[in-house]
Amino acid sequence: MTERMISVDPDEADVRSTLQTVGSAHLRSVRHPEKVNRPESPVMRKPPWIRVKAPTSREYQETRRIVRENKLATVCEEAGCPNIGECWAKRHATMMILGSVCTRACAFCNVATGRPDRLDPHEPDNVARAVAELGLEHVVITSVDRDDLEDGGAGQFAKVIRKIRAQSPQTTIEVLTPDFLRKPGALETVVEARPDVFNHNLETVPKLYPEVRPGARYYASLRLLDRAKELDPSLFTKSGLMVGLGETRQDLQQVMDDLRAADVDFLTIGQYLQPTRKHHPVDRFVTPEEFRSYEKMAYGKGFLMVSSSPLTRSSYHAGEDFEKLRAAREARLAAAG
């Protein structure tokens, strides 16, 4: 999975997970079958700077209605994202395509895993209709990992991009994709559909991949970002990291250098939060001051844009940030003469 999958309240998420295992009339699937035998890790109490308000606004309800009516999954809900009240009040919902069940089992992620859904041929139309109804100036489209599909779901990404372009030509489109590991031609298919931003999260530092992102390869993800820019140099590329998983400042410096070597434009850094006791434990809560120091460090490495704060997520404020990203590129080009 590609977005940071976290939960507002780990205890609540545990309850939700349990409820999903004890369906009444029907056999329900377990949300995280692969995590059933994992040891439980105590959930650390969140510091005051992580607290968020419960979503209650009228605009939030309206966004929810549009999402439901178009039968869409959103990463905002599947991940239990703490920013949902703020984002949905601004109608900014991040659509999750290719179903709601992931074929990977990352230790940080709250999206359901298991046997994936059948590809919905109506999904591109439904997403495009919702984008138009929400009146989005900028939309982020992400997906579950679909290692079972020959193209990893790249064709569906391309269809969704084209349908949105046809229905909402003014809307800028950001895709947050899986790594398409061992799927030749998948990246090319997505890039040919001409999204405005190509985003793929490295999620964590290389030494933590075996425990945090066991199905992925650090250098394959890095190469994906590098290749996307090679294929279309006008594309903005973006990647995100979670911190508080056990990485050091030196580890982050190395990842920033790797991302700049791959000519990545935009870096997001946010606090990892543990969705349930069965997920990877939080190593520590990074302070807002440290987030600011990471931001400074990243700008020093040459990123066009950096967003670094405890509640930063890949798609958080993505519309406003896209405008800033465009302006930053123009300014840099003008300065270069």
Ligand code: SF4
């Ligand atoms: S930060 Fe992203 S995932 Fe979270 S609510 Fe906002 S749009 Fe959704």
